[in-house]
Amino acid sequence: MSGRKQFDVDAALDQAMRVFWQRGYADASLDALGSATGLGRGSLYGAFGNKDALFRRCLDRYxxxxxxRYEQALAAHPGDPVRAVEAFFDVILGRIADPSVPAGCLIAQSAAQSPALxxxxxxxxxxxxxxxxxxxxxxxxxxxxxxPTLxxxxxxxxxxxxxxxxxxxxGASDAELRSVARLACTTVADTLTRAASGPVAQG
Structure with a gap:
């Protein structure tokens, strides 16, 4: 049909997102983005604008x-903030362990390259x-x-x-990452417990 895009926009964004996620913004060349999405440079520009605009679309997609998923995990345990944080880390660790996506996090990768943005x-x-x-x-x-504590x-x-x-x-192992997450949850629990007990009298 005339004027109709001949590709799946979400699928193209997913592929471009993986390139930014794996390589970072600075090393995500237009050739790499085109190869991943199956779009020529002209088609990329026509569909998404320039590299900066495509990057923003990928951030939104991510x-x-x-x-x-994070929001659902955090909201799943009303009245139990420690369990909510545990659920939050469970989702994060599940994403990290997923072999179908790049290691790490697109936001963390992008934050590390902020000077290039x-x-x-x-x-x-x-x-x-x-x-x-x-x-x-x-x-x-x-x-x-x-x-202030919260x-x-x-x-x-x-x-x-x-x-x-x-x-x-x-290259940290799943066991090492889960150990870090458990310690973080313990820190949150201990801090909230101390806050609930109130200030300790001095003297």
């Missing part, structure tokens, strides 16, 4: 696929990290800890998540 894309990556922090912060809300814990959980992605790309 978020739509994995962000929903233009301002709009760098801002988008920071925004996605902040979105993740906000999701974790909301899951921690069902506790008696004060706001803010710090949410940032800590996101930092551990990013560290898991980096470690997985460096």
């Amino acid at each position: 978020t739509s696929v994995y962000g929903a 233009n301002e709009e894309n760098s801002t988008r990556v920071r925004g996605l990290l902040d979105m993740q922090r906000q999701r974790v912060r909301a899951a921690l809300e069902d506790s008696s800890a004060d706001a 803010d710090a814990l949410a940032t800590y959980v996101v930092a551990v998540n990013q560290s898991l992605a980096v470690l997985s790309r460096a």
Whole structure:
């Protein structure tokens, strides 16, 4: 049919996303993107715009696929913030262990290459990290800890998540990654327990 795209946009985005995920923005050449998607350079530009625009579309695609899973895990245990964080890490570790996708995390990979991104894309990556922090912060809300403690814990959980992605790309085993996640969950539990017990009297 005249004017109708002759390819599956989501499938092309998935393939381009894998290239950015595996190689990082800087090393994701147009030739590599074209080879992965099956589109010539002209077709890539016609469908998605330039490389920066395609990268943003891939970030959005990654978020739509994995962000929903994180949100579901974090929301699945109302009233039990520690279990919510455990479920969050379970989803992350499941993604890392999935042999059908590249190692690590597209967001972590992109954050590490922020100096190579233009301002709009760098801002988008920071925004996605902040979105993740906000999701974790909301899951921690069902506790008696004060706001600064919850803010710090949410940032800590996101930092551990990013560290898991980096470690997985460096070849850390599933057992090693799960050990890190368990220790992080223990840290969250201990911090919330101390907060619930209130300040210790001095003197």
